Amino acid sequence: MTVVDATGDEVGELVDVITTLTPSPLVSAFILECDGTQLRVPWEQVREIDLDGERLVLTAVADDLQPAAISGAEIALVDAVLDNQVLDVGRRRFVRVQDVVLETRDGDLVVTGIDASSGAVMRRMGLGFLARRWRQRPGDFVSWDDVNLISVRLSRANFVEAFAEIAELHPADLADVVGQVGPRERAAVLAALNAPLAADTLQEMDADLRNASLVEMPRPRAAAIVRHIDPDDAADALAELPEEVAEEILDLLPVETAAALRRLASHPEHSAGALMTTGFFALEEGVNAGQALEKIRAAQPDARALMAVFVVTAGGKLAGQVTLAELVLADQGRPVIELMDDDVVRVGVEADEDEVGRLMTRYDLLALPVVDDQGGLLGMVTLDDALEAIVPEQWKQRTPRVFR
Numbered sequence: 001m002t003v004v005d006a007t008g009d010e011v012g013e014l015v016d017v018i019t020t021l022t023p024s025p026l027v028s029a030f031i032l033e034c035d036g037t038q039l040r041v042p043w044e045q046v047r048e049i050d051l052d053g054e055r056l057v058l059t060a061v062a063d064d065l066q067p068a069a070i071s072g073a074e075i076a077l078v079d080a081v082l083d084n085q086v087l088d089v090g091r092r093r094f095v096r097v098q099d100v101v102l103e104t105r106d107g108d109l110v111v112t113g114i115d116a117s118s119g120a121v122m123r124r125m126g127l128g129f130l131a132r133r134w135r136q137r138p139g140d141f142v143s144w145d146d147v148n149l150i151s152v153r154l155s156r157a158n159f160v161e162a163f164a165e166i167a168e169l170h171p172a173d174l175a176d177v178v179g180q181v182g183p184r185e186r187a188a189v190l191a192a193l194n195a196p197l198a199a200d201t202l203q204e205m206d207a208d209l210r211n212a213s214l215v216e217m218p219r220p221r222a223a224a225i226v227r228h229i230d231p232d233d234a235a236d237a238l239a240e241l242p243e244e245v246a247e248e249i250l251d252l253l254p255v256e257t258a259a260a261l262r263r264l265a266s267h268p269e270h271s272a273g274a275l276m277t278t279g280f281f282a283l284e285e286g287v288n289a290g291q292a293l294e295k296i297r298a299a300q301p302d303a304r305a306l307m308a309v310f311v312v313t314a315g316g317k318l319a320g321q322v323t324l325a326e327l328v329l330a331d332q333g334r335p336v337i338e339l340m341d342d343d344v345v346r347v348g349v350e351a352d353e354d355e356v357g358r359l360m361t362r363y364d365l366l367a368l369p370v371v372d373d374q375g376g377l378l379g380m381v382t383l384d385d386a387l388e389a390i391v392p393e394q395w396k397q398r399t400p401r402v403f404r
Contacts, residue, residue, distance in 0.1 A: 005058045011058075015033045016077065017031075018077070020073060029043055034065075039066065045058050084097055087148040094177075097116065098115055100115070175201050178190065183212070203230065226261075235265040280369075280380045285336060289330040289336060293327055308366065308369070320342040345368065356381050368381045
């Protein structure tokens with residue numbers, strides 16, 4: 001657009017539109033270029049926006065305009081939004097902004113959304129007559145309420161606040177978001193999450209991306225997140241990192257946790273030992289149902305660990321298995337050994353993953369205990385990990401993590 005001042009003189013051309021960074025952004029100013037200098041035109045000094053004549057008519061003269069400036073509570077639509085990628089929160093995907101949609105409302109000019117369509121590209125090329133024939137697809141228009149300017153807010157102090165609106169997404173959706181941004185944005189997103197949510201997100205990410213993220217993190221942050229990753233997945237992730245990075249992370253973990261992860265990583269690939277997690281819950285066989293529930297409450301294990309409650313002897317050998325429901329419904333004084341199933345399907349630590357899969361599918365198991373040569377309980381293989389190991393590679397992204 002040509003910019004015309006109060007005297008009717010053409011004083012420059014419109015180069016950008018400034019809006020407030022609010023839920024319903026209002027146009028607060030325009031930026032015009034005049035003889036190589038950029039000037040700011042406040043919204044209050046705009047008399048008319050003549051779309052047909054492609055003119056912006058002002059109530060002020062050029063000499064009264066101030067040099068172009070933008071506050072921390074504003075954003076420049078052409079410079080920072082147009083042609084950039086934004087997150088469509090509603091559809092959980094990134095889209096490229098081909099145009100920004102403005103609408104007049106009660107004397108103001110309001111940003112209502114973005115246009116990601118090919119028709120918008122044609123309009124910008126001066127082919128509006130073709131754009132009108134272009135069929136708009138679902139998702140071409142994204143309401144501003146669903147637009148998250150991650151790449152824009154990354155450099156601003158309120159990035160974490162801006163990211164908060166997508167922090168409630170499922171970890172699998174967060175992993176998709178993280179997978180669509182560059183290293184800088186990825187690091188900022190993961191840093192904005194609490195450690196348990198960051199751990200769940202990393203477990204949903206592609207292995208290469210997950211490993212790159214751990215390498216990029218400050219080591220204390222990486223260690224804090226690894227503590228919340230399922231032990232089997234944590235061991236796999238550390239085994240794939242550069243050795244010096246893995247050792248730096250392990251050195252920051254509690255001694256028992258680090259030792260358990262090292263043991264898991266030592267098992268041969270594709271074996272039950274490599275598939276198993278040490279995040280299980282076991283009771284000694286001398287307790288009753290009430291005592292068992294007290295021990296569970298005190299330990300606060302996650303839901304995954306309670307899919308199978310194992311019973312062990314004083315020497316740690318697997319004696320049986322009981323469900324949480326059986327413990328809750330039983331007379332609280334009843335001994336656990338009377339409730340447990342002592343004929344438990346189990347697998348040796350050296351068994352291959354095909355044998356693990358065969359046993360779990362044959363006996364319809366959610367969790368399969370893994371034992372050593374003496375029958376000592378070492379861990380358990382969960383259904384999701386077994387499926388991930390045995391299903392074809394192209395199906396793995398469809399495999400649910402049933403314990404998340």
